[in-house]
Amino acid sequence: MATQVLMPALSPTMEEGTLAKWLVKEGDTVTSGMVMAEIETDKATMEFEAVDEGIMGKILIAEGTSGVKVNTPIAVLVEEGESADDVEAPAEEKAPEGEKAEAKSDAAHMDKPAVTSPAAPVAGKRDVSPDWPEGTKMKTMTVREALREAMAEEMRGNDKVFVMGEEVGEYEGAYKITQGLLDEFGPKRVVDTPITEHGFAGLAVGAAFGGLNPVVEFMTFNFAMQAMDQIVNSAAKTLYMSGGQMGCPIVFRGPNGAAARVGAQHSQDYSAWYAHIPGLKVVIPYSAADAKGLLKQAIRDPNPVIFLENEIMYGRSFEVPDVDDFTIPFGKARIWREGKDVTIVSFGIGMTYALEAADKLAEEGIEAEVIDLRTLRPIDYETVLESVRKTNRCVTVEEGFPVGSIGNHISATIMQQAFDYLDAPVINLTGKDVPMPYAANLEKLALVTTAEVIEAVKSVCYR
C-alpha cells in the first residue's frame, strides 16, 4: 500500500519551510531512520528521516521549493511491485490540517478572556464555627512550644511522619522548635541534614512521592530560595502534571520574615511568593493556638504545605486549648476583634501591629474589625468581604514588599466583589520597597509599624 510522506513540522512553531534537498531519488529503497531530505526552516536546516519503509515511488515536491506548508504531501512511498502511478490522490492523513488551523485560531484569541473555559470552582460557604468549644480548658504556651507539640503529637500518631533539616536533631533546632524530638523519636525520624537545601528539599519531595510524610525545617525561609525549584516545580505541580496520580504530602516549615538586625539576605517575607503558586497551600499563623492547630492540620494534609513561622513570635505566649487532638481547618480566617468602622486584614506578625493599632484606635472612638487570614492558600475571601460590606473601609497589613503583595490581591478582590460598599480606597501597608537595612534606625523605618496602621485607618475613615 502506498504511503504519503508529508512535509514535517520540525519545531513547535514551524508552519512552512523550504525543501532544500532530496537525498533519495525515485526508485530508491527507504528504510526507517534513513535521512530522506534536508528541510530549511527560518531557524536552521534540518534532516528529515523516514519513518515508514518502502520504495520512493514519486517525489511530489521538487528540491529547492520554498514555502511548503506543513503536512503537504511531498512524496509517495510504494511497496515492491507497486507503481506510484497506481496511486491516485492518496487518502489524506486524518485531522492535522484542521487541528492546526484550530490551534492557530485559539492562539489568536489568547488575549481575550476564554469564555468557553469553565470558571474556577468557588469556595464553599463561610465557616463561622468557633475553633474550639466554649468552656474548653486552656493553657498558656509559647508559639515555640505549640509548634513542637504539634509535631510530636503528629509523629506519635503516624509513623510515616518524620522531621528533617539542618540542626533539627542533636542541636535540637537552631530556634529550638524541635527540642526533645530526637530523644523521643530517634535519628530515623529526626534527620539531621548537611547544609544542602536544594538537595534535601528534593530528597524530601521524593520521600513524599514514595509514601512518607516529611516535615522539612528550613533554618529560615531565606535559605529555601535555594530549594525553590523543588518546592514549586516538583512538589506543587506534580499532582496536576500526573493527572492526579502523584500527590506530595509534605510540609516545609521554618521562620519567615524579618528577625532583628540580620540584614537584607536574612530578612524577607515570602508570603506572596508562595501564595502565587497553585498546588501549594500556604499557612502563616499568628497565635500559639493557631500555630498548633494549623501545623497539625498541615502535617495531615495530602498536599505540599508552606508553613511560615516568625522568629520574633516564637517566644510569645498565648492561650491554647488543652485538648487531645486539636486542629484548625485551612481557609478559615479568625476575627480577633469585631468593629463597625474599618476592617484591618493581616496575618502572621502583621497581626501584632493590627491589634495594637485597634486598641489605640478604640481609645479615639474608632472601632476596627481585625481579621487574621491565617492561611493565604486557600484564602477566606468571604470573611473579608462580609466585614468590608459592614465597615465600608479596609486596611491591609503585612511585612512583605509592596509590589504584588497579598494586600494588593485582597484589594483587587474587594474591588471586584464589594466595590459599591467601599467608602474609601483600600490602603495596603507593607514593608518598604527596599532591601532590609542593617542600621537599627533604618530597619525600623523599613518595617511596617503600629503608627502606620493607625494613620492609614484614620485616612480611610477621613479622620
Add this chain to the structure above:
Amino acid sequence: MATTKPADIPNVSKDELLGYYRDMLLIRRFEEKAGQLYGMGLIGGFCHLYIGQEAVVVGLEAAAKEGDKRVTSYRDHGHMLACGMDAKGVMAELTGREGGYSKGKGGSMHMFSREKHFYGGHGIVGAQVPIGAGLSFADKYLGNDNVTFSYFGDGAANQGQVYETYNMAQLWDLPVVFVIENNQYAMGMSVKRSTKSPSYWERGVAYGIAGEAVDGMDVLAVKAAGEKAVAHCRAGKGPYILEVNTYRYRGHSMSDPAKYRTRDEVEKMRSEKDAIEHVRELLVQGGHATDDDLKAIDKEIKAVVNESAEFAKESPEPDVSELWTDIYA
C-alpha cells in the same frame, strides 16, 4: 570498578535475547512514530526522542525486580515503555489526549505511573536526582529491599544538586542507583566542551560512592552492570553510580538542527554500534532466530505502535473541566 567488558557477560538465553530485541525495537519504532506525529502537528511543544539509547533502559530493567522504582528526566518515553507502561497511554499523552497517562495534562516530559513505579518524567534538568534519592529514602525508611534507578544525563551531571544528593545518599546508605546516561551531548554541548573531568562516575569517588562505566550500546553489558549495582544497593551498601556510555541518533529535541556534530559521526555509531543490530546479530549468529522470525517480531511491534498512534489520534482531548482538577489532592 573497571568497565564491565563483554567477556564478563554470563551466558544468555534465547528467550532473554528475544525479549531485549523486542523491547528495544518497541522503543525505537515508538519513537519514530512519535517523530512522525510531531511532524504532522499532532504532538506539540518539546519532544525528546530516545532513539539510539534503547539498550540503557532495557538492560537496566532486566536487572530490576517488582517494587523497584525509576525516575528520569524529560527524555522519558523509553523508560516508560521499558518498565511496562502501555504504549497507547504514553502516545496519547504525547498528543495531549484524555487517554494519556496524565490525562493530557503532563505531555511528553511529565508522565507518571504509580502502578509501574515510574515517578516521572521531570522537565527541570537534574531535579529528578534528589527525588530519586528521596524515593530510596522512603523504601529504606519503610524497611523493604526496593532499589530506585535515578536516571540523568551528562548535562545534568554538572548540576549542583546532583552532588548534594551524592553526599546524602552515601551518608545515609540509600539504595539508589544513579544512572548517568552519557549520550555525549547536553543539548548541543559536547562532553569535551562542558567539563575537563569527563569520567562522570569517578566524581562519586569523592563521596565514597562505588561505580563504574559501562558500554551503553551493549544491552548485555548494561544488564550485567545493573545487576552488580542493584546487588550492592540491596545488600545495604548504599548508592552506586553507573555511567552508561550511549548515543542519541536524533536531535536533543525535535527542533535541533544538529550543527554540533557531523553526519558521519552519527552514521558511524548507527552502523557500527547500534544496540538493536547487535542483539539481532547475536540472535541470528547463535541460531536463535531466522530473518523470518525477526521479521515477524518487527511486524508485531509495528502493529503495537500503529495501534498506539491510532489510539492517540482517536482519544478525545481532555474535558474542559479538567482545567481545574488535580491541583489539590
